[in-house]
Amino acid sequence: MEISPVPLNPLGWTFDPEILRRHDRPGPRYTSYPTAPHFHDGYGQAQLRAAIARSNASARPLSLYVHVPYCTSPCFYCGCNRVISRDRSKGEGYVDQVLLEAARAAPLFDAAREVIQLHFGGGTPNFLEPAQLRRLLEGLARHFNFSQSPARDFSIELDPRSVEVADIAVLAELGFNRASLGVQDFDPAVQQAINRIQGVEETMAILQACRDNGMRSVNVDLIYGLPRQTLEGFGRTLDTVMAARPDRLAIYGYAHLPHMFKAQRQIHDADLPDPEQKLALLGLAVERLSAAGYQYVGMDHFALPEEDLSRAQRAGSLHRNFMGYTTHADTDLLGLGVSAISRIDNSYSQNPRELKDWQARLEEGGLPVWRGLELDADDLLRAELIQELMCHGKVDGRALAARHGIDFDRYFADELVALQRLQHDGLASCREGIVAATRQGRPLLRLIAMCFDRYLKAPQQPARYSRAI
Numbered sequence: 001m002e003i004s005p006v007p008l009n010p011l012g013w014t015f016d017p018e019i020l021r022r023h024d025r026p027g028p029r030y031t032s033y034p035t036a037p038h039f040h041d042g043y044g045q046a047q048l049r050a051a052i053a054r055s056n057a058s059a060r061p062l063s064l065y066v067h068v069p070y071c072t073s074p075c076f077y078c079g080c081n082r083v084i085s086r087d088r089s090k091g092e093g094y095v096d097q098v099l100l101e102a103a104r105a106a107p108l109f110d111a112a113r114e115v116i117q118l119h120f121g122g123g124t125p126n127f128l129e130p131a132q133l134r135r136l137l138e139g140l141a142r143h144f145n146f147s148q149s150p151a152r153d154f155s156i157e158l159d160p161r162s163v164e165v166a167d168i169a170v171l172a173e174l175g176f177n178r179a180s181l182g183v184q185d186f187d188p189a190v191q192q193a194i195n196r197i198q199g200v201e202e203t204m205a206i207l208q209a210c211r212d213n214g215m216r217s218v219n220v221d222l223i224y225g226l227p228r229q230t231l232e233g234f235g236r237t238l239d240t241v242m243a244a245r246p247d248r249l250a251i252y253g254y255a256h257l258p259h260m261f262k263a264q265r266q267i268h269d270a271d272l273p274d275p276e277q278k279l280a281l282l283g284l285a286v287e288r289l290s291a292a293g294y295q296y297v298g299m300d301h302f303a304l305p306e307e308d309l310s311r312a313q314r315a316g317s318l319h320r321n322f323m324g325y326t327t328h329a330d331t332d333l334l335g336l337g338v339s340a341i342s343r344i345d346n347s348y349s350q351n352p353r354e355l356k357d358w359q360a361r362l363e364e365g366g367l368p369v370w371r372g373l374e375l376d377a378d379d380l381l382r383a384e385l386i387q388e389l390m391c392h393g394k395v396d397g398r399a400l401a402a403r404h405g406i407d408f409d410r411y412f413a414d415e416l417v418a419l420q421r422l423q424h425d426g427l428a429s430c431r432e433g434i435v436a437a438t439r440q441g442r443p444l445l446r447l448i449a450m451c452f453d454r455y456l457k458a459p460q461q462p463a464r465y466s467r468a469i
Contacts (some may be wrong), residue, residue, distance in 0.1 A: 017276050019425045024275060026465040027450045029299070030390050031322045032348060033383040034373060036341065038455050039350055040147040043372030048342070048349045049108060051061050051374075055332045055345040056110040064144065065119035065323055066098060066136070067337035072162060075196045075228060076266040077184070077254055081339040083121040083273040083355055091128040094337075095165070097362055099139040104147030104367055106143035109334075114147040115140075117328045118175075120156040126163045130170040137174045146175070153178060153308075153328060160203040161196075167364075168206065172213035179210045182222050186240055187233035190226050193271055200240055207244055217247040217307060224281040225254035227271035238288045248303045249294065250324070251285045254277070282443065298391055299445060301325050318391040325391070346375045376453065379407060381406070386449045393445065394436030401433075408433060418451040 029037040070090060076465035115208070126201075146152075155178035156171060169394045171179070183203060184196060192195050200315065210218045220241050224234065231271065241249070243380045255270060258264040271280065286296075294302040295310040303309040312318040312327040319329030322341050332341040338358040352358040361368035375383065381404045388395035397408035409416065422428040425440030428448050437445055450456055 006381065010373060015278055017438070019427070019440075020279060021275055021352065023422065023425070023447055025335065025447075026467050027446050027456075028453070028465055029319060030386055030449050031324070032341070032343065032445055033386045033449075033453070034348075034350070034375070034379055034455050036348075036350065039251065039348060039371040039373045041371045043347070043349060043374065044369050046366055047368045048369050049345065049348040051344040052108045054103075056113070058332075059110070059113065060346075061114045061116040061147065061328070061331050062109065062144065063321075063323070063326075063328060063331040063333040063347065064115055064119070064140065065333060065335045065342075066118070066120050066125075066140075066341055067116045067122065067123040067340040068120060068127060069338050070094070071122070071124045071159075072127065073195065073438065074263045074285050075184075077196075078263055079257060079261045081125060081353055085388070088127065088129060091132045094305060095128065095132050095139075097359060098136060098337050099143075099381060100138055100140055100362055101368060102143045104334070105334060109144075111145060113145060114143045114149075116149065116152050116328065117323075117331060118146075118148045118152075118154045119323045122157060124159045124162065125156050125168070130167050134174060136177060136424050139439065145229055153326070154441070155180065158206065160206040161198050163206060165205055165209045168209035168213050168215075168398040170213060170287065171211075177215050178217045178219070179206075179215055180248075181207060181246075183237070184221065184223045185227065185229060185234060186237040189228045190233065193227040193267065195266070204244055208244065219248035220246040221250045221252065221256050222245075222285070223252045224285060225273055225278040227267050229281060231275055231277075231280060231284055235284060235288070238285060238334070243287065243294050243341045245304075246251065247307045248297075248301065248309060249289065251282070251289075251300045251302070253282065253300065253466070257466065269333075286443075290378060290418050297325055298393070299325075313392065316353075316392065320387060320390050346380060347373075348373045352454060377404075380404075381411075382452055382454060385452055389435070389437070389449050389452075390445055394434055396434050398433040412452065415452045422448060 008174060017416065029197060066097065069081055070085055071082045072086050136330065155175045156176050157180045160181055183198065184194065186200055207218055222241065256267065258266060267334050289302045295305050297303050297309050297313055301309065308327045309318065309325055317327065317329055317453050319326050321333055321343060332345065335342045335351065337351065339351055339353045341348060349369050351368050352370040358368050385395050385400055401408035416430060419428055419430060422441065423430060426438055427444055429436050429438055437448055441448065
């Protein structure tokens with residue numbers, strides 16, 4: 001199928017299918033640098049304790065991430081770390097175990113450090129009953145110093161199929177002021193293919209309940225590139241969602257990696273849109289969102305102009321981490337629960353990915369660290385460069401060089417040569433020391449970042465990453 005370049009205003013993106021097809025290859029999404037596949041098991045409890053001790057000198061506020069792995073049914077597209085169970089009583093034991101981990105980690109942090117950001121992800125966080133969520137939140141508040149600032153950001157991911165309208169009032173009472181609703185696509189044919197049957201009315205009722213209970217921001221997640229997805233059907237989903245005017249939207253590209261995620265083997269390759277069709281779906285989403293007044297934040301995120309993410313981007317304070325785009329850049333991130341990742345001082349650490357392994361390490365005593373990484377000077381330099389690219393679409397090489405005491409052109413000589421391929425096709429520019437994505441290159445920020453990723457030069461298995469389109 002031949003598709004002409006589609007002008008997208010007001011962003012001004014133009015998708016040239018042939019050019020983008022040439023550059024469509026696997027690569028990281030850069031929620032961290034270095035990325036998680038490069039963590040190693042030589043990093044353990046001693047290194048994490050040392051990192052926390054160093055971080056206390058900074059007096060930075062804290063962000064907490066809590067991973068809830070349980071889901072009541074499998075969505076075939078999912079690549080998240082999750083455990084399928086209909087037994088909601090399992091939440092009781094899991095709450096106990098997360099609070100045990102918190103009780104061991106919290107005393108290591110200076111008690112004066114406030115938790116300014118909290119996020120519950122999964123899996124399905126609302127697998128936990130409201131009473132279980134209350135016990136977990138109140139327990140965390142006993143261990144950590146929860147900020148009372150109006151700027152604090154307490155968010156939770158919700159599956160509208162398994163939460164009641166009345167539950168939203170409880171969440172708001174517990175302090176959650178943001179919610180993210182999974183939708184993916186309302187097209188019945190797509191929902192059947194991905195094993196996620198979800199009605200419009202039940203979803204919109206939860207969205208409205210979030211607003212009625214004073215949550216200041218509601219996000220909706222959609223996915224393009226799903227099996228049986230069409231421009232017509234996805235267009236109806238976009239129109240339905242935008243009529244509700246969510247504060248943020250995430251339009252993720254489906255990453256088909258059946259060799260890594262067993263559930264994806266239920267998806268037939270013949271049902272997937274080809275690269276040109278997938279590109280057209282992305283183009284349709286950008287066109288509709290731009291026309292509706294949403295600001296492009298980065299990667300696959302959009303927000304209304306007065307939403308906090310948009311404000312942070314304009315102010316130059318936008319940040320990206322394992323929770324996605326965030327307004328709280330100057331924090332240390334502590335992850336709790338199975339597979340959770342922490343960024344403390346200049347190091348990353350991760351808990352075991354398998355539930356039984358995480359539970360076993362908790363039973364052994366101490367912190368359940370599985371692997372991690374201490375960042376060296378080169379890592380910190382490249383992490384800052386990639387962070388700037390992913391959040392703002394450009395980086396001032398001269399200012400970066402001054403902060404790190406390097407000659408930008410010499411230090412990144414090989415990387416700037418690699419960048420020329422993207423420059424030649426009009427996806428990137430490099431003038432007077434400023435590396436930037438062009439309007440056409442904004443959807444492919446990760447490709448520009450990959451030019452500066454030292455770890456991609458080593459032998460690897462590219463299939464660990466999803467494709468850029």
